[in-house]
Amino acid sequence: MLSLSLAAPPVLAAPPATNHPILGIWKLTLPDGSCSETYRFRGDGTTLVTSAAEVSESEFQIPSEPSEKGFYKLVDTVVKDNGKEDCSGQVMRVGARATNFVRFHPSGSLFLMCADESMETCIGPFRRVSGLGT
Numbered sequence: 001m002l003s004l005s006l007a008a009p010p011v012l013a014a015p016p017a018t019n020h021p022i023l024g025i026w027k028l029t030l031p032d033g034s035c036s037e038t039y040r041f042r043g044d045g046t047t048l049v050t051s052a053a054e055v056s057e058s059e060f061q062i063p064s065e066p067s068e069k070g071f072y073k074l075v076d077t078v079v080k081d082n083g084k085e086d087c088s089g090q091v092m093r094v095g096a097r098a099t100n101f102v103r104f105h106p107s108g109s110l111f112l113m114c115a116d117e118s119m120e121t122c123i124g125p126f127r128r129v130s131g132l133g134t
Helices: none
Strands: 024-029 036-041 046-051 054-059 072-081 095-103 110-114 121-130
Touching: none
Parallel strands: none
Antiparallel strands: 024 036, 024 121, 036 046, 046 054, 054 072, 072 095, 095 110, 110 121
């Protein structure tokens, strides 16, 4: 007996809730101030990122609630990239997938992005940008 699920197209993840704290525009500036990255997390589950000369678009998945440790698991897959270098001098590959863990400050205006559900290996803070379509 054949399983119909083998022939079914992949199911796309549901977009985040309209009040999800990740939605909006966030900016990460390198400690020396030499470069910054801007992340626009959109309600349709896509992200537009600008970093130095790079412009990329990705699709993301994030749960509606944090884990017991207070982190949101963020899975991000690059779907478009202009092929230019980002702030770290790297060029993103279409299809690249990253899993990180996001921890929001109680104010909702900052977050850290971590390699796991601890504060040991994180980058940030990402700062919310107000007034630009957020």
